[in-house]
Amino acid sequence: MESVKQTRAHVARLDLSTAQIAVLDGQAHTARALWNLLHEYFTFRQGRFATVKECDTAIRVARREIDWMGQLPAQAAQAVLKTYRQAWANFFNPDHPAKRPTFKARFGSRLAVDVPQARDLQIKRINRRWGAVNLPKVGRVRFRWTKDLPGVTKGGPAGRITGARLVKDAFGWQIVFRTERQVPAPVSHPGPQVGIDRGINVALALSDGTMREHGDWLAAGEREHLRRLEKKSARQHRTRTRTPGQPPSKRLSRTYDQIARLRATAKRRAVNWQHQTTTELANAFSVVVVEDLKITNMVRSAKGTTEQPGRNVTQKAGLNRAITGEAWGRTVTLLQYKTRDRGGLVVKVPAPGTSQTCHQCGHRDAACRDGTRFSCANPVCGWTGHADTNAAINIRNAAGTAVSGRGDLGAARSVKRQPPRAA
Template structure:
């Protein structure tokens, strides 16, 4: 059987000292500044776009004339150019949801540095828990070894490392390895059955077979209390600080502590989602979910001065709960994992799935009372869990198969490159 190449990413935590963190922070801010310089050079040249050759020559000239641009390795600077050009290509592609590239703010953008060539990394396993890599202008650093990387260990998967990207979040710097493995092509048909999944807040995932996938709180009671106190402290200091002034060092440290706790909760949520979606993609051939507009669902209920909203605090709490469940990320993980196993994900229309009885088809909003569904049709009278009833309706509905980026069967437009100089 002929093997196919599969591109994936593997995230590992870096073990850095204070000096190495400072070097990487400087490189990341330089990469952000280079993006902004490229954007200005690319879009503000007397009404015409710059070519790739022009941008490359401008980067080389700037690296010789501006001292601080030399903090960023040359390969990483070229990676910024490629990423910027790809952002324009995505924006100009009608079938891609990307927005127009714009300037990156210092406080709003995520710090990241590319290491495009794998040979520069010189990856080696040190012991059972740690590996070591070379980072340009940083030196030899250790990273947390949590799984075998392709092409590096005898028991690991066949393939290779094609590059890496260094990313910083609230918990510190991480390395994202770009891996390419050789795997058997997915089977023509998954041997499993069809299942409908209802995503909720009280119950994370309710399946049409009557089972549920639930999780506990992402933070322990002690961590929740610590987060509550930090948020009260930050609110008190923000109220005491004069408007339009920069936060003090203590206030900044409080914000960093809050961000670390929230990042820890997100990591636990992503871990649970990965494990759960892997189980579902392995067990079922067709997975049906509602086609939800999550952005509209979590919209604010404040309203306007003339028409103020109602139950604003309750709606804000519901919005936080929906965002904490990350329904969109669950579907994204299911899409590519199902495709790898020969299955597929189908999106069905959302209206009516929670108000209609799956047994008789009678639809009444009064049939649902929180987590209990009791059909109001005297001839039926079915009573059960409301989320299970919705999941069965989702399973029985007809929808559209989707891939990782949209509907299958709809031809995607050929990507258009940014216009060149006439």
């Protein structure tokens, strides 16, 4: 049977001592400083970019002449160069949304250290709950064991670990294992086709009339706690004058950390819901049709300029926060690789008109939609129903006008424009 290579990432929580946390923090700040030095060396030259060889030579010289550069392992320093070059490649790729690489600020940048050599990790399972891993210049560290890693445990999945990345978030340091496996090539998915409308009042509305919804990511008490902390941070920031670039006070930093943990909790719950929902959809449907939304343009501020100030700025800001909180782009990203693994396909179709057009007769009128209710103004038709369901059916029927598609090629060839039909 034909097989394909499957690469995945597995995140686990590290159990570190205070001294080990200090070492990793120092490595991460050194990696950030190395990025900034590379960016200055790479861009501020006489009319040309530096080559990879020149950058590599500059890193070796810096590690010999600057003492604190030695905090970062040599392989991790090379990984910073590789990541930096890839950032420029993404920027020059017209199909990639990446922006131009720039300097990384000390406050606000995500701390991360790469461990590109898998042989240095020496992963071993200790017991049912914990495993152990070697980290360069840190030593032996325990990590939370929640899933068998390929090629590590006896009787576990076949494959291998190709490297890891250490990332710090609001809850502490995590290790992200890069895994590689050979799995059977997916066969064409036998399931039906579905259109999905992403929204705010209804998270996901399907063309079959069903919906996928969720509650608030934070409980009422947690939301009130977050509101009080945000007011507290604003008061602390206002009462302490400081020059730009100066670190905040310890009290303000502690408040910021509490806010970050609550927001990280909300994000974890959102990602967990998205994973469960997208797995269910990928198992059930062979072709998933979604709108090709330009989310970055949708969440732009309405402030305008001094000469031409915007209108309804506060309302637009609230809408932008709601759209950002739903993370529509992440939902599609999860759907793409999950449907591909199951022999399915994700198709993106043009977005204009899907929420204003009646799927039954094709009549288009913006006045037909009133909130979550759609009433066709065509007297011959007169269809009435949920507006998001109507939009999802239009999205499904527009599969023949796709602007892009990712997944199984056999499924891609079978997608044809569907005639208008009732839900």
